[in-house]
């Protein structure tokens with residue numbers, strides 16, 4: 518068996534960002550990713566848009582990624598480098614001296630050992646399930662249907678939000694005149710909405726959005742994400758740390774999920790590098806408890822804020838107007854709450870890790 522320092526399960530946005538943060542430290546890092554990485558580096562019509570907070574921008578600048586990202590939204594794919602892929606985690610044991618993972622690759626099994634396992638395997642985390650880590654799980658009864666849309670008129674870099682009979686709808690500006698659509702629908706209607714022909718889908722959309730951007734001319738591939746709040750009740754164990762959606766999956770209404778995950782990896786990378794410099798084992802619980810304690814307040818604040826907002830905006834339409842007005846009024850009357858909201862959405866709340874302050878690890 519090959520001993521690794523760190524085994525990262527999940528090479529999505531958060532897992533890949535952690536690899537980048539830990540590169541060049543002489544660590545033996547293995548990444549296990551279930552889906553074949555894309556080799557394409559140009560932006561395609563169907564690329565997803567993710568709003569990045571100011572703090573995330575700082576972290577990516579410190580990692581030397583921001584210049585690539587600033588040109589277009591896809592270059593994170595470029596840090597997906599691995600020969601271990603596609604592989605899935607079949608089993609995991611956390612031992613006193615090392616963790617042992619069983620992987621399935623091309624119908625063959627392979628064992629890996631590592632001093633630390635980082636679970637970056639998303640909302641349905643297999644690591645979490647294997648280890649029986651309990652979660653808070655709330656189904657919002659809504660599904661986000663996302664797609665790229667090309668409107669007739671230029672979006673002029675304006676983001677639009679509409680509160681429709683089915684739930685909030687957002688159109689976010691993208692490159693090449695495209696907009697990223699996030700349309701929340703009642704989960705019971707998902708099959709119908711996904712089954713519409715492109716022209717039917719565009720006309721339903723147009724009915725709800727109106728003609729502010731002229732006619733909608735083209736729609737890309739639609740994807741449906743059932744919206745849930747999933748929060749792991751434990752973020753660390755001896756030889757284990759949870760990051761990103763594996764630790765917390767949020768409603769996308771406030772655009773905070775990935776930003777929170779990037780702050781996880783900035784803190785975890787700092788804690789691990791400090792441990793290594795101090796001659797400590799990076800998988801020791803005492804080391805990982807520092808990560809857990811540091812991230813706790815940010816997780817609580819952003820989860821509570823997003824959950825509150827999601828519930829406010831999923832009220833039926835007549836109640837919605839009043840509740841929203843009351844919510845917004847409360848924010849206007851309470852400058853500290855408004856300041857906190859601004860700081861939260863900019864990702865600058867609380868003690869900041871070195872990467873978020875523009876400093877090297």
Ligand SMILES: Cc1cc2nc3c(=O)[nH]c(=O)nc-3n(C[C@H](O)[C@H](O)[C@H](O)COP(=O)(O)OP(=O)(O)OC[C@H]3O[C@@H](n4cnc5c(N)ncnc54)[C@H](O)[C@@H]3O)c2cc1C
Nearest residue numbers: 527529530531551568605606638639761762772774775776
């Ligand atoms: C509609 C929508 C809009 C959003 N908009 C924003 C936004 O504007 N701003 C923002 O900050 N966030 C946003 N988010 C949230 C953001 O997309 C997620 O928080 C982020 O993608 C989580 O990244 P992750 O790497 O933790 O998880 P994922 O992206 O889910 O990656 C997990 C990876 O693990 C792999 N994997 C899973 N199981 C296994 C296994 N058993 N073995 C091996 N590999 C495995 C998967 O293949 C995947 O590549 C949005 C989410 C949605 C649904």
